[in-house]
Amino acid sequence: MARAVRWTGDYSHILAVGQAMTELIWDGKYVDGKRQSPVRVALPFQTIETVNESAADRLRTLDLFAAGRQTEWRNRLIWGDKKYVLPSLLPEFAGKVNLIYIDPPFDTGADFSYTATIPRANSAEEEEPVMFSKEPSILEHKAYRDTWGQGLNSYLHWFYEAASLLHELLADDGTMYVHIGSNVSHYVKAVLDEVFGADRYVNEIIWKRQTAHSDIGQGSKHMGRLHDTIFLYTKSENFRWQMQYTPYSDEYFQAFYKYVEPETGRRYRLSDATAPGKSLKGNPYYEFLGVTRYWRFSKERIAELYKQGRIVQTKPGTVPAQKRYADEMPGVPLQDLWLDIKPIQSQALERIGYDTQKPETLLERVLNLSSIPEDIVLDCFIGSGTTAVVAEKLGRRWIACDLGRFAIHTTRKRLLSIPNVKPFVVQNLGKYERQAWQIAEFRPEGTAALEEQRLREAAYRKFILDLYHATPLSGQTWLHGLKAGRAVHVGAVDAPVTLADVKAVARETWKMAGSGGGASKAAADILGWEFAFELNEIARQVAAESRVDVAFKKIPHEVLEKKAVEQGDVKFFELGALSVEPKQKGRELTLKLTDFLVPIDDVPEEARKAIKHWSQMIDYWAVDWDFKEDTFHNQWQSYRTRQDTDLELSAKYEYPQPGSYRVVVKVIDILGNDTTKTLEVKVR
Ligand SMILES: C[S@@+](CC[C@H](N)C(=O)[O-])C[C@H]1O[C@@H](n2cnc3c(N)ncnc32)[C@H](O)[C@@H]1O
Numbered sequence: 001m002a003r004a005v006r007w008t009g010d011y012s013h014i015l016a017v018g019q020a021m022t023e024l025i026w027d028g029k030y031v032d033g034k035r036q037s038p039v040r041v042a043l044p045f046q047t048i049e050t051v052n053e054s055a056a057d058r059l060r061t062l063d064l065f066a067a068g069r070q071t072e073w074r075n076r077l078i079w080g081d082k083k084y085v086l087p088s089l090l091p092e093f094a095g096k097v098n099l100i101y102i103d104p105p106f107d108t109g110a111d112f113s114y115t116a117t118i119p120r121a122n123s124a125e126e127e128e129p130v131m132f133s134k135e136p137s138i139l140e141h142k143a144y145r146d147t148w149g150q151g152l153n154s155y156l157h158w159f160y161e162a163a164s165l166l167h168e169l170l171a172d173d174g175t176m177y178v179h180i181g182s183n184v185s186h187y188v189k190a191v192l193d194e195v196f197g198a199d200r201y202v203n204e205i206i207w208k209r210q211t212a213h214s215d216i217g218q219g220s221k222h223m224g225r226l227h228d229t230i231f232l233y234t235k236s237e238n239f240r241w242q243m244q245y246t247p248y249s250d251e252y253f254q255a256f257y258k259y260v261e262p263e264t265g266r267r268y269r270l271s272d273a274t275a276p277g278k279s280l281k282g283n284p285y286y287e288f289l290g291v292t293r294y295w296r297f298s299k300e301r302i303a304e305l306y307k308q309g310r311i312v313q314t315k316p317g318t319v320p321a322q323k324r325y326a327d328e329m330p331g332v333p334l335q336d337l338w339l340d341i342k343p344i345q346s347q348a349l350e351r352i353g354y355d356t357q358k359p360e361t362l363l364e365r366v367l368n369l370s371s372i373p374e375d376i377v378l379d380c381f382i383g384s385g386t387t388a389v390v391a392e393k394l395g396r397r398w399i400a401c402d403l404g405r406f407a408i409h410t411t412r413k414r415l416l417s418i419p420n421v422k423p424f425v426v427q428n429l430g431k432y433e434r435q436a437w438q439i440a441e442f443r444p445e446g447t448a449a450l451e452e453q454r455l456r457e458a459a460y461r462k463f464i465l466d467l468y469h470a471t472p473l474s475g476q477t478w479l480h481g482l483k484a485g486r487a488v489h490v491g492a493v494d495a496p497v498t499l500a501d502v503k504a505v506a507r508e509t510w511k512m513a514g515s516g517g518g519a520s521k522a523a524a525d526i527l528g529w530e531f532a533f534e535l536n537e538i539a540r541q542v543a544a545e546s547r548v549d550v551a552f553k554k555i556p557h558e559v560l561e562k563k564a565v566e567q568g569d570v571k572f573f574e575l576g577a578l579s580v581e582p583k584q585k586g587r588e589l590t591l592k593l594t595d596f597l598v599p600i601d602d603v604p605e606e607a608r609k610a611i612k613h614w615s616q617m618i619d620y621w622a623v624d625w626d627f628k629e630d631t632f633h634n635q636w637q638s639y640r641t642r643q644d645t646d647l648e649l650s651a652k653y654e655y656p657q658p659g660s661y662r663v664v665v666k667v668i669d670i671l672g673n674d675t676t677k678t679l680e681v682k683v684r
Pocket of ligand 1: 082356383
């Protein structure tokens with residue numbers, strides 16, 4: 001159990017006598033008297049998609065890149081665990097980020113689930129779209145274990161690691177806002193004090209996030225929990241600050257602006273025109289309208305104000321006062337109680353279906369307080385994308401990260417719906433994240449641990465191979481089993497299968513088939529829990545180029561349920577298959593989606609009934625009309641929104657030049673998984 005301790009001799013191995021301080025200790029903070037620091041491996045980012053870049057910009061980027069010159073800034077949406085993403089940002093961004101807003105998970109409950117929707121088969125249909133809760137993926141389960149596996153101890157260590165890296169990323173005049181719940185806010189503040197220094201604490205903002213809480217029904221013995229806390233810390237004393245103002249209340253007007261100008265109806269107050277500090281502050285002393293005083297203004301200035309009707313003497317002989325109009329005042333300087341920012345109502349246009357989605361007005365206030373256009377804003381728990389969307393709208397540069405596939409997809413869609421959104425890239429750490437994970441998770445602590453690890457992995461693979469009715473295979477690195485003459489690869493439990501994995505499997509399968517090592521043909525089934533945001537179709541082609549027939553199959557979630565396994569009804573679905581019909585007329589190409597098959601094991605039985613047409617499984621699709629073997633360039637897209645649930649099923653493009661083109665179509669299903677299809681076209 002984590003606890004706040006007054007420093008005593010118990011911990012004298014950590015601090016020398018005389019350095020007494022109050023510190024929050026959690027299990028795992030110190031090992032053998034040494035503070036444990038965050039993982040610091042910087043991994044290279046892989047760009048898997050470029051969104052909204054014009055053809056001209058694309059060429060310029062390629063040219064700059066080829067010439068080894070700095071390419072232009074692109075906003076970045078990164079799919080990955082903050083544990084790997086933050087250290088990987090350090091080489092480029094240490095000391096450069098101007099504003100950080102984070103809204104990390106702080107509830108042991110539902111932080112990783114989201115509501116998915118099966119849209120209506122057509123918009124004329126009466127029936128409402130079917131909603132269901134999407135359970136966390138394997139990757140999210142793992143992140144959850146990282147965060148809460150050891151209760152508060154692991155949470156605090158997890159948070160401490162993030163706070164330390166974020167502190168390093170922050171510019172000298174940067175600020176960090178940490179949005180957190182009252183169940184952990186007191187601990188989080190202690191951690192922030194430690195990382196930033198208690199003197200860098202500026203405010204604890206109380207945001208009233210709900211009007212009433214439903215958990216205080218009859219008999220409950222606590223008050224409604226209506227607020228979240230947002231801590232504000234800064235890197236140094238000199239931080240960006242643009243005071244914000246809230247409108248005056250009616251009571252305030254009545255009390256302070258009691259006069260109304262009859263000619264204009266403008267409300268005003270009379271404030272003292274004499275100087276409070278008298279001569280001590282160098283104020284002038286003279287006679288004005290028969291009254292001799294120390295004044296706030298010079299003699300010339302007061303005469304000018306009087307001419308403008310801004311200095312008023314109510315009766316001869318009384319002290320003249322300054323007239324201040326209410327409509328010229330900026331409002332009440334912002335206080336730390338934020339009661340005026342309303343939660344997102346269920347019918348609000350900006351609502352996405354993300355339980356923890358924050359209102360854009362909240363982020364607008366944060367960004368307006370502590371950043372200016374072109375500043376870099378970072379949020380490593382982007383969720384539904386609010387921070388990136390607001391940063392984009394306010395002309396800030398942004399970096400957003402999340403480990404949830406659905407979060408990345410939702411954010412991309414929200415960004416795309418902003419008129420003239422600047423080009424941005426979608427990135428991940430690909431195979432590097434997996435390697436780092438293996439190094440971190442399976443750090444050898446002697447042969448015994450390694451051996452245990454090997455055995456554990458082997459047992460896991462055997463379990464999956466059994467379910468797949470494959471026989472284990474030994475002596476190969478990437479191939480783990482055989483089924484009906486095909487080699488079988490079992491993807492790691494905690495990481496997506498990547499393009500690099502596919503290449504390695506294809507290479508080994510080809511070699512084995514040639515050497516008569518068990519497989520009767522050069523064919524492999526790749527089983528995985530998750531498949532990286534990469535081009536499935538390209539992966540298939542890469543394998544085909546190595547003359548290997550590869551099939552991708554999803555390890556179903558039922559595997560985790562003992563009952564389903566015992567009943568033997570576990571099905572391994574082929575990854576999505578997309579059919580696209582191309583039609584050419586002169587230089588014009590029309591693409592029509594004609595079929596889409598995806599594994600639906602993540603859709604609950606009940607909700608499946610609502611699927612009447614394959615297109616209901618598609619949430620979004622995009623086309624790169626001229627794929628250049630680099631990254632997918634999103635040049636056209638159609639997607640569903642809450643307001644407009646329809647989807648176009650065909651797309652058109654007129655090629656400016658004749659030539660041979662490779663076209664890539666990318667479909668994202670309602671659960672955030674992507675499937676791609678490539679086509680070759682010859683334009684005359
Ligand atoms: C409370 S939500 C953020 C909501 C967001 N502020 C919004 O307005 O939509 C927290 C997010 O953190 C993500 N997350 C949790 N652990 C993470 C980790 N280790 N690395 C990156 N993202 C993580 C979750 O997937 C979730 O989307």
